[in-house]
Amino acid sequence: MEHFLQGFVLLPAFAFVISLLIPKHREIALSRVSFIVVGIQLIGVLVFTFLWIMNGFNHIDFKEFSIFKGKEYDFYIDFYVDSISLVYLLIGAVLTFVITRFSQYYLHREDGYKRFFNTIMLFYLGYNIIIVSGNVETLFIGWELLGVSSFLLIAFYRNRYLPVKNAVKIFSIYRIGDVGIIMAMWLSHHLWHENISFLKLNNYELVHHQLVHHSFLGITISLMFFISAAAKSAQFPFSSWLPRAMEGPTPSSAIFYGSLSVHVGAFLLLRTYPFWEQQVSFRIFIVIVGIVTAIIATLSARVQSTVKSQIAYSSIAQIGLIFIEIALGLKALALIHIAGNAFLRTYQLLVSPSVVSYKIRQQFYNFIPRKKTIEDTWPKRFEYTFYMLSLKEWNLDSFMYRRLWNPLKKLGATWSFLTFKNVYLFFLIVFVLGLFLTFNTGLIPEYLLPAMPIIYALLGLLLVIKAFTERNSVRLSWSLIIVNHLCIALAISFNQHFELSHYIWYLSGVVLCGGFGYFLIQRLRGQEKWVSLDRFYGHVYEHPKIALGFLIACLGVAGFPITPTFIGEDLIFSHIKESQVLLALLIAMSLIINGLAAIRIYSRIFLGPHVKTYHESAKRSS
Secondary structure (H helix, E strand, O other): OHHHHHHHHHHHHHHHHHHHHOOOOOHHHHHHHHHHHHHHHHHHHHHHHHHHHHOOOOOEEEEEEEEEEOOOOEEEEEEEEOHHHHHHHHHHHHHHHHHHHHHHHHOOOOOOHHHHHHHHHHHHHHHHHHHHEOEHHHHHHHHHHHHHHHHHHHOOOOOOHHHHHHHHHHHHHHHHHHHHHHHHHHHHHHHHOOOOEHHHHOOHHHHHHHHHHOHHHHHHHHHHHHHHHHHHOOOOOOOOHHHHHHHOOHHHHHHHHHHOHHHHHHHHHHHOHHHHOOOHHHHHHHHHHHHHHHHHHHHHHOOOOOHHHHHHHHHHHHHHHHHHHHHOOOHHHHHHHHHHHHHHHHHHHHHHHHHHHHHHHHHHHOOOOOOOOHHHHOOHHHHHHHHHHHHOHHHHHHHHHHHHHHHHHHHHHOOOOOOHHHHHHHHHHHHHHHHHHHHOHHHOOOOOHHHHHHHHHHHHHHHHHHHHHOOOOHHHHHHHHHHHHHHHHHHHHHHOOOOHHHHHHHHHHHHHHHHHHHHHHHHHHHHOOOOOOOOOOOOOOOOHHHHHHHHHHHHHHOOOOOOOHHHHHHHHHHOOOOOOHHHHHHHHHHHHHHHHHHHHHHHHHHOOOOOOOOOOOOOOOO
């Protein structure tokens, strides 16, 4: 049985690697590799389900291997399967099989045919890792893979303005969800004093004993899990991103935002249900949020002018009801609801182009006036108010801009004295001073010593905010991202002395990818007259190899699971004490904005309409 679980992860990984090696003009080979691998996976899931039932529905949990093990820390890969996992595995295998077959013809002769199948296999790999994960650390690896594949699929039409802009916007919401997972992992370390597995969460006595003595900590962990689940499943107040994700091709909209990815938030709640099932106040909170989401999404769906947006909001409303079912403890009903919603939305999205043409024909030749609805019985002022709010999507998108991104932009603008010429001098002074004080803590006044980690963490956060809001110098923005990581390492050094191996795990990927990214920026500047962050430049067309290399560099400095930095980020949080909530928040925010700043640089330089007029440029859509 263990070999089946390994195969569920290794098969998509194998297909992803093979698809990278196939030339882009070999369409049949690209689609067949994906189709055959997913078909084998589907057969494997069916056989595994039969064997699991024959063995008496026993939960399967096994520790695969430890990536890093210290005195009080163990980052290990763990696999776990129960009825929840099997339902998601079956849904994922069936729908991915259907989508790969559909896409073989739907995307025929499309310019990004190879990119699409590469990304679908990367997505399926991340999805399977999440579903069979046995602890939060393993789940977070798949979570990150899902996030970056979402960004790449939404920005599939990379010569258009809106798909690229919406891809960055949605990636920012995903990063907000990431901070929930990171904070939950940190707090769980202090609650359990180990990397807790999902199998242990099913031990009622163990969980109850811990929560009785640490009730506030338990509520906080549950809220962190909910933030991640709500961001991934487009629940209130993050509901506005899902319709914007429909900028990608129809097959990716079907598999990502109609069926699989959008239900991963519900999976996270189902997986952590034994942890928060006794927290009545938290369950009431989920019910309230689910009701609000369902009402807002239903009203918004009724006024949308596009089929995809209507389906997106309808799916959001159904997931709101699924959240309510999970909070009420109706897990079997929730799983049935998830399967039904996933299959229905996939079908609706795949046939949506045909439905549009049919409706247009029907309006021309068989027009039927609109029937009266319950809204027509409301007072007109009341009806028009709800109509305008729904048309504006309840101002959720503008709310995020006003309350989150605009304040960050204003804060970043205050650091205008930082230019590329003086940023290294400024940092050299601060960094050398920090290193000196780290090894000579006796020189620091006793009352100031506890504040030193916060001072350097705050400095790193302000610098990366400047990197995120920089609109001129690419080199300045990239340099500030690297400096931010060094400030974080210094902050933790003050807090609790890092071992040399911990520094290597955290900074090795940052230094390597940061240097590689800087080299590529310099190379691009040598070939182009002007590159800045004031607009989208679209240089991926003339410099595809530089674009691919820079994307890898961005993922490396963002802590994506391709370098040791991914483990190093978790190591950092293991050195933050339970009482240092502010320090944990500052570092978590730094890491989140760090990834956003890196992806923003990549998007601005390489994606969007090309700056040179002799390239074909798509017009902005509504």
